[in-house]
Amino acid sequence: MIFGRxxxxxxxxxxxxxxxxxxGIVTLISDWGLSDYYVAGVKGMIYKFHPNxxxxxxxxxxxxFDSIEAAYILKNAYQSFPDGTxxxxxxxxxxxxxxxHIVAYYNKQYFIGTDDGIFSLIFDDEPDxxxxxxxxxxxxxxxxxxxxxxxxxAAHLLDGGKPEELGSVRKxxxxxxxxxxxxxxxxxxGMVIHIDNYHNLITNITKSEFNRFTSGSEFEIIFRSQxxxxxxxxxxxxxxxxxxxxxxxxxNDMLEIAINKGKAASLLGIHKSDPIVVARxxx
Amino acid sequence: MIFGRxxxxxxxxxxxxxxxxxxGIVTLISDWGLSDYYVAGVKGMIYKFHPNxxxxxxxxxxxxFDSIEAAYILKNAYQSFPDGTxxxxxxxxxxxxxxxHIVAYYNKQYFIGTDDGIFSLIFDDEPDxxxxxxxxxxxxxxxxxxxxxxxxxAAHLLDGGKPEELGSVRKxxxxxxxxxxxxxxxxxxGMVIHIDNYHNLITNITKSEFNRFTSGSEFEIIFRSQxxxxxxxxxxxxxxxxxxxxxxxxxNDMLEIAINKGKAASLLGIHKSDPIVVARxxx
Amino acid sequence: MIFGRxxxxxxxxxxxxxxxxxxGIVTLISDWGLSDYYVAGVKGMIYKFHPNxxxxxxxxxxxxFDSIEAAYILKNAYQSFPDGTxxxxxxxxxxxxxxxHIVAYYNKQYFIGTDDGIFSLIFDDEPDxxxxxxxxxxxxxxxxxxxxxxxxxAAHLLDGGKPEELGSVRKxxxxxxxxxxxxxxxxxxGMVIHIDNYHNLITNITKSEFNRFTSGSEFEIIFRSQxxxxxxxxxxxxxxxxxxxxxxxxxNDMLEIAINKGKAASLLGIHKSDPIVVARxxx
Numbered sequence: 109m110i111f112g113r114x115x116x117x118x119x120x121x122x123x124x125x126x127x128x129x130x131x132g133i134v135t136l137i138s139d140w141g142l143s144d145y146y147v148a149g150v151k152g153m154i155y156k157f158h159p160n161x162x163x164x165x166x167x168x169x170x171x172x173f174d175s176i177e178a179a180y181i182l183k184n185a186y187q188s189f190p191d192g193t194x195x196x197x198x199x200x201x202x203x204x205x206x207x208x209h210i211v212a213y214y215n216k217q218y219f220i221g222t223d224d225g226i227f228s229l230i231f232d233d234e235p236d237x238x239x240x241x242x243x244x245x246x247x248x249x250x251x252x253x254x255x256x257x258x259x260x261x262a263a264h265l266l267d268g269g270k271p272e273e274l275g276s277v278r279k280x281x282x283x284x285x286x287x288x289x290x291x292x293x294x295x296x297x298g299m300v301i302h303i304d305n306y307h308n309l310i311t312n313i314t315k316s317e318f319n320r321f322t323s324g325s326e327f328e329i330i331f332r333s334q335x336x337x338x339x340x341x342x343x344x345x346x347x348x349x350x351x352x353x354x355x356x357x358x359x360n361d362m363l364e365i366a367i368n369k370g371k372a373a374s375l376l377g378i379h380k381s382d383p384i385v386v387a388r389x390x391x
Numbered sequence: 392m393i394f395g396r397x398x399x400x401x402x403x404x405x406x407x408x409x410x411x412x413x414x415g416i417v418t419l420i421s422d423w424g425l426s427d428y429y430v431a432g433v434k435g436m437i438y439k440f441h442p443n444x445x446x447x448x449x450x451x452x453x454x455x456f457d458s459i460e461a462a463y464i465l466k467n468a469y470q471s472f473p474d475g476t477x478x479x480x481x482x483x484x485x486x487x488x489x490x491x492h493i494v495a496y497y498n499k500q501y502f503i504g505t506d507d508g509i510f511s512l513i514f515d516d517e518p519d520x521x522x523x524x525x526x527x528x529x530x531x532x533x534x535x536x537x538x539x540x541x542x543x544x545a546a547h548l549l550d551g552g553k554p555e556e557l558g559s560v561r562k563x564x565x566x567x568x569x570x571x572x573x574x575x576x577x578x579x580x581g582m583v584i585h586i587d588n589y590h591n592l593i594t595n596i597t598k599s600e601f602n603r604f605t606s607g608s609e610f611e612i613i614f615r616s617q618x619x620x621x622x623x624x625x626x627x628x629x630x631x632x633x634x635x636x637x638x639x640x641x642x643n644d645m646l647e648i649a650i651n652k653g654k655a656a657s658l659l660g661i662h663k664s665d666p667i668v669v670a671r672x673x674x
Numbered sequence: 675m676i677f678g679r680x681x682x683x684x685x686x687x688x689x690x691x692x693x694x695x696x697x698g699i700v701t702l703i704s705d706w707g708l709s710d711y712y713v714a715g716v717k718g719m720i721y722k723f724h725p726n727x728x729x730x731x732x733x734x735x736x737x738x739f740d741s742i743e744a745a746y747i748l749k750n751a752y753q754s755f756p757d758g759t760x761x762x763x764x765x766x767x768x769x770x771x772x773x774x775h776i777v778a779y780y781n782k783q784y785f786i787g788t789d790d791g792i793f794s795l796i797f798d799d800e801p802d803x804x805x806x807x808x809x810x811x812x813x814x815x816x817x818x819x820x821x822x823x824x825x826x827x828a829a830h831l832l833d834g835g836k837p838e839e840l841g842s843v844r845k846x847x848x849x850x851x852x853x854x855x856x857x858x859x860x861x862x863x864g865m866v867i868h869i870d871n872y873h874n875l876i877t878n879i880t881k882s883e884f885n886r887f888t889s890g891s892e893f894e895i896i897f898r899s900q901x902x903x904x905x906x907x908x909x910x911x912x913x914x915x916x917x918x919x920x921x922x923x924x925x926n927d928m929l930e931i932a933i934n935k936g937k938a939a940s941l942l943g944i945h946k947s948d949p950i951v952v953a954r955x956x957x
Binding site: 131133135142162164165166167168169170180181182184185186187188189190193304305306343344345346356357358359361369371 | 714738818
Binding site for chain 2: 699701708728730731732735736748750751752753755756759870871872909910911922923924925927935
């Protein structure tokens with residue numbers, strides 16, 4: 109009997125310890141840059157509410173207001189994170205009647221931001237749940253929701269709080285639709301959607317679209333009005349000699365054009381949004 | 392009795408566990424940039440002395456030697472952090488007879504750096520205490536105090552050490568005085584003190600100064616020799632249409648001029664230190 | 675007796691707690707930049723395998739493919755870190771028959787990367803052990819080994835796993851040899867190997883080489899074809915007036931040329947790889 113009580117007491121103590129050190133990850137993606145107090149302001153606020161948080165910067169170098177770029181980066185980053193991770197999207201954070209602040213639960217992770225369509229670009233299908241935030245801002249000023257509202261919401265979730273405690277259910281997301289590569293009998297017309305730090309060109313053509321279109325027959329990938337071509341898909345950059353063009357699929361299965369050890373975008377003179385066409389070779 | 396002793400033993404054990412995981416936050420602000428080993432050197436040293444530290448980068452992109460910019464960023468960032476946070480200021484770290492290394496305790500947080508006047512810009516009034524560091528550098532070389540001295544001092548504070556163990560009491564801070572917006576009957580003359588990542592213009596005119604000057608009457612905010620004006624204060628950027636000029640107060644209550652979804656500094660041709668004048672509208 | 679059993683039970687419980695919070699540091703150095711999902715992808719994967727990891731960015735701004743720069747930065751950063759730290763080198767990560775993925779144990783720390791010679795530049799002598807990684811990639815795609823292989827290997831080491839469980843022993847490193855400052859009777863011919871954020875010039879002349887060459891006699895340090903000279907070694911930048919040239923040793927004992935509060939590289943028109951010559955003064 110007496111042991112039973114002691115045990116309970118200790119169990120409680122140990123539960124406290126475990127509880128206290130509950131970690132949990134919050135990521136941040138934004139267009140705040142790295143020269144201002146914005147990023148640190150959000151982090152400080154998260155630690156104030158949840159001292160044991162692990163905070164990860166995805167990127168703060170998103171072009172100001174560019175939701176599409178932020179969606180591309182976050183879509184490819186979040187899948188590496190453990191279940192329960194909370195992602196704060198610090199872009200176009202100003203709330204309006206049309207674009208409200210939400211928390212969405214998708215793929216066992218939480219996403220907090222302004223629903224201007226960015227969520228529909230990150231997710232492949234409908235999220236499990238959506239709640240419109242109605243927790244008050246920490247300040248009377250409404251220009252810094254990342255710090256004054258999203259950080260609080262994130263800390264609430266890390267503490268094991270439920271998303272429904274942050275606001276009321278919302279039925280659906282604002283939809284943003286991206287140009288999808290049109291296919292006809294002879295060609296699959298994609299475009300460059302991202303240029304990475306190596307000046308590699310990432311297109312909006314997925315591996316499965318590519319394979320469906322080529323279905324084993326010969327092809328040419330044409331860019332910069334037929335000036336440059338590739339007619340083979342490689343497994344790695346090193347499959348071609350340094351300085352040569354190589355087509356391959358990225359680690360997230362998008363068609364990529366690169367130059368081994370070189371800078372494709374600048375050397376080939378190709379920019380974001382430029383067309384990349386896959387054509388069946390005429391026999 | 393016997394239970395009492397067990398309890399004590401376990402309490403000790405559990406205290407050890409709690410002790411070991413004592414976290415504590417250190418922030419870093421500097422002009423070290425992100426392409427060198429300086430930031431990592433400081434972090435490694437902090438972890439060596441205090442493995443459970445949580446280290447937060449405020450910014451390492453401060454213009455070299457620009458204490459005023461660093462003070463502006465840190466002043467606006469530190470207030471989001473929990474009590475007990477330790478801030479390392481890695482700018483102009485070289486010690487001289489005039490400018491010594493200090494730790495100051497202010498607003499329940501610690502600030503470590505070189506007292507060249509920067510502390511007087513961060514604090515609104517005198518700190519609770521100031522100590523001149525006299526702990527030895529970790530290396531015979533004196534060019535990297537951020538790593539070889541400040542990191543050690545920060546770890547000492549995170550470990551629960553007292554600041555007075557780091558050096559001897561110092562009476563006062565070196566004072567740096569910034570140009571304050573002069574007011575006369577007709578105008579309040581401020582200037583741009585910061586341009587953020589969105590090219591928003593932050594001025595040195597506070598909300599209270601502004602309100603005291605305008606006291607409910609009509610006004611004009613004039614910049615670039617009367618070429619551009621604003622005659623209203625808004626609550627958020629979205630109160631005006633994209634591309635239009637908007638005046639509002641920042642989350643830290645400074646007058647800000649912006650262009651909704653646009654880049655005010657470059658579009659209006661305004662630079663840091665340019666004048667921003669608030670004038671009473673003549674009737 | 676009965677107390678003994680309780681004690682064991684609690685010891686186990688407490689061991690579990692300690693175990694769970696085993697931290698351990700992983701650092702990342704790469705040419706991935708800060709605008710992409712690459713850095714976050716690697717971090718997410720590390721947290722997935724080892725939730726309590728402490729991850730430190732050394733730099734992600736290494737020039738693409740520049741192993742020599744990465745080696746310089748890591749060599750100077752790693753020494754500040756505690757024993758047991760794991761360093762992931764995310765540069766030229768593509769594996770080939772000649773350049774395999776390895777983990778090396780040196781100076782009580784682990785280094786994971788592609789053995790293209792970079793390890794031989796980081797270490798001063800042979801590492802204690804080298805293992806060639808043969809753990810599978812997390813993805814069928816081989817273009818992102820930093821995330822799909824190195825992160826797993828790092829988590830394994832943080833978990834207390836042995837490096838020999840990651841692959842088979844490898845006898846030696848690929849050797850990369852850097853130009854060493856040639857010495858003759860009259861001069862010691864070095865070069866600029868790094869320009870830091872302050873535009874300070876760091877040379878490949880070590881303090882000991884310098885001292886051996888000058889051995890107490892008078893000298894001149896000549897750069898930009900005799901246009902600029904220095905004939906004294908100072909202890910700190912502040913030993914000369916702002917705007918004046920100062921020669922000193924860096925915190926890692928390399929000869930450095932700087933301008934106090936100024937930008938030596940741009941003001942003197944000196945670039946990476948430019949010669950810096952130490953000459954004995956003729957009497």
